[in-house]
Amino acid sequence: MDSSVLIGPEALPALAELLFRPAVTRVFVLADGNTSRLCLPLLEKHLPPDYCLIEIPAGEEYKTLESCTTVWSTLTEQRADRHAVLVNVGGGVVTDLGGFAAALYKRGIRFVQVPTTLLAQVDASVGGKTGVDFQGYKNQLGVFQAPAAVFIEPQFLQTLDPRQLKSGYAEVLKHWLIADAAAFDQNRRLGWLTDDWTDIIRESVALKQRIVAQDPLESGPRKLLNFGHTVGHALESYLLTQPSREALHGEAVAAGLVCESWLSVQRGLLSSDDLDRIETFVFSVFDKIAFVSLETDAIAEFALQDKKNAGNTINCTLLNGIGNGVFDQPVTVVEIAESLRYYHRLSA
Ligand SMILES: NC(=O)c1ccc[n+]([C@@H]2O[C@H](COP(=O)([O-])OP(=O)(O)OC[C@H]3O[C@@H](n4cnc5c(N)ncnc54)[C@H](O)[C@@H]3O)[C@@H](O)[C@H]2O)c1
Ligand SMILES: O=C(O)C(=O)C[C@@H](O)[C@H](O)[C@H](O)COP(=O)(O)O
Numbered sequence: 422m423d424s425s426v427l428i429g430p431e432a433l434p435a436l437a438e439l440l441f442r443p444a445v446t447r448v449f450v451l452a453d454g455n456t457s458r459l460c461l462p463l464l465e466k467h468l469p470p471d472y473c474l475i476e477i478p479a480g481e482e483y484k485t486l487e488s489c490t491t492v493w494s495t496l497t498e499q500r501a502d503r504h505a506v507l508v509n510v511g512g513g514v515v516t517d518l519g520g521f522a523a524a525l526y527k528r529g530i531r532f533v534q535v536p537t538t539l540l541a542q543v544d545a546s547v548g549g550k551t552g553v554d555f556q557g558y559k560n561q562l563g564v565f566q567a568p569a570a571v572f573i574e575p576q577f578l579q580t581l582d583p584r585q586l587k588s589g590y591a592e593v594l595k596h597w598l599i600a601d602a603a604a605f606d607q608n609r610r611l612g613w614l615t616d617d618w619t620d621i622i623r624e625s626v627a628l629k630q631r632i633v634a635q636d637p638l639e640s641g642p643r644k645l646l647n648f649g650h651t652v653g654h655a656l657e658s659y660l661l662t663q664p665s666r667e668a669l670h671g672e673a674v675a676a677g678l679v680c681e682s683w684l685s686v687q688r689g690l691l692s693s694d695d696l697d698r699i700e701t702f703v704f705s706v707f708d709k710i711a712f713v714s715l716e717t718d719a720i721a722e723f724a725l726q727d728k729k730n731a732g733n734t735i736n737c738t739l740l741n742g743i744g745n746g747v748f749d750q751p752v753t754v755v756e757i758a759e760s761l762r763y764y765h766r767l768s769a
C-alpha cells in the first residue's frame with residue numbers, strides 16, 4: 422500500500438514528469454469548486470494542456486456515490502482507457518472519492534493524490550484508504566488502493582481557512598498521541614500555529630507510513646490510526662443528519678480524542694494527569710462541539726457501524742499512556758455514551 426510521497430518544491434515538477442510520460446494516454450483532474458478556483462492556478466503549468474477537468478461540489482455531503490457517477494460519466498464520455506491517470510486535487514473528500522472512483526473505473530486506473538488541505542497532506546492522501554459515505558455512515562463503501570504517488574505542496578495551505586487548518590491539526594495530534602510522546606509534549610508547549618507546516622507534514626506522513634507499512638489492510642496495528650474515530654465518526658455522522666450542525670472531520674476527531682482518552686482512564690491505561698494534558702491541548706485549539714446530553718445515546722449508536730467492530734463488539738483504539746496506542750479494546754455503546762456525557766460536562 423506504500424506509494425512514493427514527495428513533499429515540498431520538488432513535488433509538482435515530479436508530478437509533471439509522471440503525467441508527461443508517453444504511456445499516459447490522457448490526464449483527468451478531479452477538483453471541487455474551491456480547489457479548481459484556488460489550487461489549479463498553481464498546478465496548471467505542471468499539467469498537460471489537454472487535461473480534462475472534472476468538478477464536484479465542495480463538502481462532506483458530496484462524498485457520495487452520486488459524485489462518483491459524475492467522475493465515471495466523464496471518464497466514459499471521454500473514452501478514458503486504462504492508461505489514463507486521475508489527478509485528485511483537493512482535501513480528503515476529493516482524495517478519498519477520487520481514489521475510490523479510479524479504483525473502480527474499468528477495474529482500476531492509476532490515480533495520484535495532490536492534497537491541498539492540511540488534513541489531506543498529513544493523513545488522507547497517504548495509506549491507500551479510499552471511499553465514500555453511504556446511508557449516513559462515514560466511508561461505508563471503499564477499497565484499499567494505493568495511489569501511484571502522492572505530491573504534497575505545502576504552499577496550497579496559504580488559501581486554506583484557519584478552521585480547516587485546525588481540522589487537519591487534529592490528525593497530527595492523533596499521530597503524536599498514538600506514537601510520539603516527545604512530539605506531543607514539545608508541541609503542547611509551543612502551541613499549534615506555525616508559518617511553515619512542512620516539517621509537521623513530513624513527520625506526520627513518515628509516522629503514518631511506518632504504521633501502514635506494518636499492516637496495510639488494517640487487520641492489526643493500522644487500527645491505531647483510528648484513535649479518536651470510534652467516537653469521532655459517530656459524532657460526525659450524527660451531526661451530518663442535523664441541519665446546520667455539521668462538524669468538520671478533524672473537529673469531530675478532536676472530540677473523539679478526548680472521549681477515547683477518558684475511556685483509556687476508565688480502563689486504568691492512562692493517568693488522569695495525562696488526560697488533563699490532552700484536554701488542555703485539545704481545547705487550546707478546538708472549541709467544544711455542542712450537543713445536549715439527551716443526544717448522547719443516539720450519537721453512540723453510530724459506533725455500532727464502526728469498521729473495527731467484530732460482531733457485537735465495538736473495538737476501540739485507546740491509549741496505554743501518551744504516545745502508546747493500543748488497539749482492539751472492547752467498549753460498550755453505553756461506555757461510548759458515558760464518554761460523550763463526560764465531554765459534554767467539561768467546561769472548555
Ligand atoms: N483516507 C484517509 O486515510 C483519510 C484520513 C483522514 C480523513 N479522511 C477523510 O477526509 C475528509 C476530510 O478532508 P478535509 O478536511 O480535507 O475536507 P475537504 O476535502 O472537505 O476540504 C475542506 C474544505 O477546504 C477546501 N479546500 C481544499 N483545499 C483548499 C485550499 N488549498 N485552499 C482553500 N480551500 C481549500 C475544500 O474545497 C473544502 O471546502 C473526510 O471525508 C475524512 O473522512 C480520509
Ligand atoms: O488511515 C487510516 O487507517 C485511518 O484510520 C486514518 C483516519 O484518520 C481516517 O479518517 C480514515 O478515513 C478512517 O477510516 P475508517 O476505516 O474508520 O472509515
Ligand SMILES: [Zn+2]
Nearest residue numbers: 592650670674
Ligand atoms: Zn481521520
